Amino acid sequence: MSTVVLPRRGTVPVLTGRGRSGRTLARVLVGVLAALTVLALLARPLAPDDPVQPVAAPQLPLGSAGHLLGTDSIGRDILSRTLFGLQTSWFSALAVVAVGLLVGGIVGVAAGVAGGWVDSVLMRITDLFLALPSTLVAIALVAALGPGLTHTLLGMSVVWWPYYARLIRSEVRALVTRPHVEAARLAGVGRVRLVLRHVLPGAVPTAVVTASLDIGNVVLLLAGLSFLGLGQPSPAAELGADTAANTQLLLSAWWVPVVPGLAVLLLSLVANLAGDGIRTLLGTRR
Amino acid sequence: MTTPAPAATVRDLHVSLERDGVRSEVLRGVDLDIARGEIVGLVGESGSGKSMLALSVLGLLPDAARPHVSGTVRVGDTDMTHGPEPERRAARRTALGAVFQDPMTSLNPTMRVGRQITEAGRDREGAIALLGAMGVPDPQLRFQVYPHELSGGLRQRVMAAIAIAGRPALVVADEPTTALDVTVQAQLLDLLRELRDDLGCSVLLITHDLGVAAQIADRIAVMYAGRLAELGPTADVLAEPSHPYTAGLLRSRLSLTLDRSRRLPTLARDTLTPDERLTGCPYRGRCPLAVDRCAQETPELRSSRPSPGHGAACWFPGVTVRSRVLESEAPAAAQPAAQPAAANPAAAPAVVVDDLVCTFTTGHGRRRRSVEAVRGISFSVAAGEALAVVGESGSGKSTVLRAIAGLVPVRSGRVALAAGGAQMVFQDAGSSLTPWLSVGETLRERLAPARLGRAEADRRVAEALAGTGLPASVARLRPADLSGGQRQRVALARATIVRPAVLLCDEPTSALDASLAATTLNLIRDMREELAMTVLFVTHDLAVARLMGDRIAVVERGRIVEIGDAEAVIATPEQAYTRALVAAVPEIGVPR
Numbered sequence: 001m002s003t004v005v006l007p008r009r010g011t012v013p014v015l016t017g018r019g020r021s022g023r024t025l026a027r028v029l030v031g032v033l034a035a036l037t038v039l040a041l042l043a044r045p046l047a048p049d050d051p052v053q054p055v056a057a058p059q060l061p062l063g064s065a066g067h068l069l070g071t072d073s074i075g076r077d078i079l080s081r082t083l084f085g086l087q088t089s090w091f092s093a094l095a096v097v098a099v100g101l102l103v104g105g106i107v108g109v110a111a112g113v114a115g116g117w118v119d120s121v122l123m124r125i126t127d128l129f130l131a132l133p134s135t136l137v138a139i140a141l142v143a144a145l146g147p148g149l150t151h152t153l154l155g156m157s158v159v160w161w162p163y164y165a166r167l168i169r170s171e172v173r174a175l176v177t178r179p180h181v182e183a184a185r186l187a188g189v190g191r192v193r194l195v196l197r198h199v200l201p202g203a204v205p206t207a208v209v210t211a212s213l214d215i216g217n218v219v220l221l222l223a224g225l226s227f228l229g230l231g232q233p234s235p236a237a238e239l240g241a242d243t244a245a246n247t248q249l250l251l252s253a254w255w256v257p258v259v260p261g262l263a264v265l266l267l268s269l270v271a272n273l274a275g276d277g278i279r280t281l282l283g284t285r286r
Numbered sequence: 287m288t289t290p291a292p293a294a295t296v297r298d299l300h301v302s303l304e305r306d307g308v309r310s311e312v313l314r315g316v317d318l319d320i321a322r323g324e325i326v327g328l329v330g331e332s333g334s335g336k337s338m339l340a341l342s343v344l345g346l347l348p349d350a351a352r353p354h355v356s357g358t359v360r361v362g363d364t365d366m367t368h369g370p371e372p373e374r375r376a377a378r379r380t381a382l383g384a385v386f387q388d389p390m391t392s393l394n395p396t397m398r399v400g401r402q403i404t405e406a407g408r409d410r411e412g413a414i415a416l417l418g419a420m421g422v423p424d425p426q427l428r429f430q431v432y433p434h435e436l437s438g439g440l441r442q443r444v445m446a447a448i449a450i451a452g453r454p455a456l457v458v459a460d461e462p463t464t465a466l467d468v469t470v471q472a473q474l475l476d477l478l479r480e481l482r483d484d485l486g487c488s489v490l491l492i493t494h495d496l497g498v499a500a501q502i503a504d505r506i507a508v509m510y511a512g513r514l515a516e517l518g519p520t521a522d523v524l525a526e527p528s529h530p531y532t533a534g535l536l537r538s539r540l541s542l543t544l545d546r547s548r549r550l551p552t553l554a555r556d557t558l559t560p561d562e563r564l565t566g567c568p569y570r571g572r573c574p575l576a577v578d579r580c581a582q583e584t585p586e587l588r589s590s591r592p593s594p595g596h597g598a599a600c601w602f603p604g605v606t607v608r609s610r611v612l613e614s615e616a617p618a619a620a621q622p623a624a625q626p627a628a629a630n631p632a633a634a635p636a637v638v639v640d641d642l643v644c645t646f647t648t649g650h651g652r653r654r655r656s657v658e659a660v661r662g663i664s665f666s667v668a669a670g671e672a673l674a675v676v677g678e679s680g681s682g683k684s685t686v687l688r689a690i691a692g693l694v695p696v697r698s699g700r701v702a703l704a705a706g707g708a709q710m711v712f713q714d715a716g717s718s719l720t721p722w723l724s725v726g727e728t729l730r731e732r733l734a735p736a737r738l739g740r741a742e743a744d745r746r747v748a749e750a751l752a753g754t755g756l757p758a759s760v761a762r763l764r765p766a767d768l769s770g771g772q773r774q775r776v777a778l779a780r781a782t783i784v785r786p787a788v789l790l791c792d793e794p795t796s797a798l799d800a801s802l803a804a805t806t807l808n809l810i811r812d813m814r815e816e817l818a819m820t821v822l823f824v825t826h827d828l829a830v831a832r833l834m835g836d837r838i839a840v841v842e843r844g845r846i847v848e849i850g851d852a853e854a855v856i857a858t859p860e861q862a863y864t865r866a867l868v869a870a871v872p873e874i875g876v877p878r
Contacts, residue, residue, distance in 0.1 A: 179712050179717045179718040180717060182693050183777075186708075187709070187731060187780060189731055198720050198723075201722045
């Protein structure tokens with residue numbers, strides 16, 4: 001089960017830190033993530049079989065004719081299920097992070113720009129959410145609302161936005177005291193325009209980078225919730241649920257739980273590395 | 287005959303550094319000896335490589351930039367460029383001391399001042415005595431405090447105490463006075479000289495201000511583009527500058543004796559690309575004397591001319607340099623500065639400040655403190671007049687300006703501005719421009735209320751840029767693509783694209799090299815005349831104040847202590863504070 005990791009803000013990206021070769025590597029990593037996204041998008045045309053219907057004998061091994069990654073305990077094609085599961089996990093993670101960024105962004109910018117009591121009130125509410133054990137709250141919410149992907153995403157979004165609110169608020173606080181914002185105020189720029197044009201773009205790189213590093217965390221939490229049976233109800237394909245449901249086959253037909261598990265690993269690894277890459281690419285432009 | 291071995295020897299030093307994957311040579315063959323007990327002033331503009339020379343002497347070139355070094359730097363018996371690191375570290379501990387520009391970042395904020403000194407090689411009593419010797423009042427108490435509890439001047443004294451705690455043979459001081467007020471600056475220079483007199487240590491004083499070097503250096507080395515342009519005894523270099531760059535620097539120095547009615551003399555802008563600088567004289571692009579030979583052969587520093595021990599890397603004899611650069615005014619400088627229309631006292635004043643009080647509060651609850659930055663200031667500036675506001679840092683001079691601009695709240699009192707309002711030029715032009723907006727977007731924003739068409743707005747932007755001497759193509763660039771001087775021009779264009787009644791300038795030149803500062807000051811004076819603006823100019827430098835202001839107001843601790851005609855204030859200061867400011871302006875006798 002994943003725990004939520006606070007946004008890290010090191011100075012030099014770990015893998016893609018130095019010079020021109022680092023930037024090339026960064027582009028490659030972002031490219032791999034893009035390729036993975038395309039793969040997830042094209043799950044339907046790419047998948048050889050229906051992910052929910054049994055199509056062959058159960059527990060066919062890896063490399064079987066017509067079923068490259070074998071079949072599961074009731075004869076469903078694992079490759080098809082993994083592709084669809086990738087689609088579900090990846091876009092769910094994007095949705096959670098996007099909602100978190102949007103809500104957290106609005107709260108953070110409002111608090112950071114307004115300052116004073118508005119800042120205090122908004123930040124204490126944020127603190128309240130941060131003080132709750134996020135995974136447990138997400139589980140409780142999903143359990144109360146009933147299982148289903150929408151409810152899972154809703155439950156996760158509720159616990160996810162406070163991190164972004166904190167992060168963006170501190171970025172904005174630092175930005176509004178910068179001389180260029182004073183200069184813009186003096187130049188007669190209106191309040192809304194001031195925030196949108198002179199403050200917000202400065203917070204975007206940090207937010208985007210943190211979000212991309214977070215995708216891996218969301219994927220893992222989502223897989224964790226599915227593992228507990230709180231994700232998409234079966235028989236729909238979901239990486240975490242597939243891994244969980246088939247763990248008892250680990251000794252007899254190891255590929256059935258391992259393939260979707262590896263897909264989770266791959267997705268969160270690629271998302272993390274691409275986040276590193278995005279940090280390198282954005283960093284050089286500022 | 288045996289002469290004592292020099293404290294440090296630099297021989298044919300070449301250093302190249304890598305930045306963003308591009309390697310560039312920052313030092314290109316430097317030879318320099320620092321004798322025991324000698325103060326050498328190393329003068330150059332930013333980017334000339336003077337700080338890299340300091341770091342080479344300390345053996346502290348940044349590893350991240352993957353330095354390639356050839357040539358030698360010897361301090362005592364240690365090779366600081368290629369020697370084994372333990373030996374170099376030992377040399378830094380015993381033979382070297384360093385004072386850097388920003389004492390706040392060079393002192394360890396988590397350690398008490400005393401421990402940082404004892405760490406460098408003194409016992410407690412010695413360290414306290416040393417602090418006292420450095421002119422730190424109440425050294426017993428100061429021994430116990432953390433760096434953030436000290437003022438900038440005291441921090442720099444602590445840095446100096448650490449630097450000499452190990453009784454070094456050589457103290458390297460890299461721009462030690464740049465961050466300090468003029469009065470503190472003078473004290474620190476005296477301190478460095480006393481150190482030399484009392485302890486016999488040598489000092490390598492690095493500065494961008496020829497005046498600072500002139501005050502205490504025995505010899506002056508002028509650096510340009512990674513090479514020494516001129517080297518000689520201070521008096522000789524100042525009296526008989528033999529390199530066009532030195533002569534140009536002397537001529538463009540701001541001093542209290544410059545002719546106010548003329549444009550300030552400036553150096554030509556550099557037109558050479560880095561590649562072109564590799565062959566021939568690197569200064570030829572800005573040199574009024576340049577001939578074909580300068581592009582083909584690189585002149586060496588010849589020490590026999592014009593006098594023993596004084597040399598310049600120039601093909602021309604010193605006499606020619608002086609007659610052509612120093613004594614003949616360049617055509618631009620010969621033009622009398624446009625005389626702003628005399629302020630009409632009958633007209634309504636453009637700025638009226640009446641008993642202005644500004645306070646800042648820090649902390650919360652019981653820790654709440656309020657500081658009075660401005661404590662009842664009143665003045666008025668007639669339309670078209672220029673008032674220079676002078677004071678040390680913390681005197682509240684910037685706060686007055688920001689209150690007039692409406693950037694800080696006014697506690698009590700009144701600020702009234704003429705129709706047209708005020709625009710401001712900030713100290714750090716780079717950070718006053720939004721980094722992700724292009725110059726064109728920044729300027730067009732000011733035109734937004736006028737609701738001009740796209741073509742008309744573009745025309746106005748090009749016009750405003752042209753007014754500050756920038757090509758229209760700059761509009762597409764972002765601040766990061768511009769040089770420091772260009773950024774200041776863009777900031778000025780933003781302030782004036784819609785003509786304000788009052789132009790507020792907050793130390794716009796204090797971060798610029800001398801020549802660039804003179805260019806910017808010329809520009810502000812031109813624009814003032816062209817647009818008939820009232821100017822309020824805040825500065826810590828009386829020489830600048832005298833050039834920019836018709837009147838000067840001297841501010842001390844949030845109050846105006848003296849206000850009057852610029853020449854009168856400087857010639858016959860009434861207050862001790864003003865006299866101290868006048869005395870602290872580094873002056874050098876320049877043959878004119």
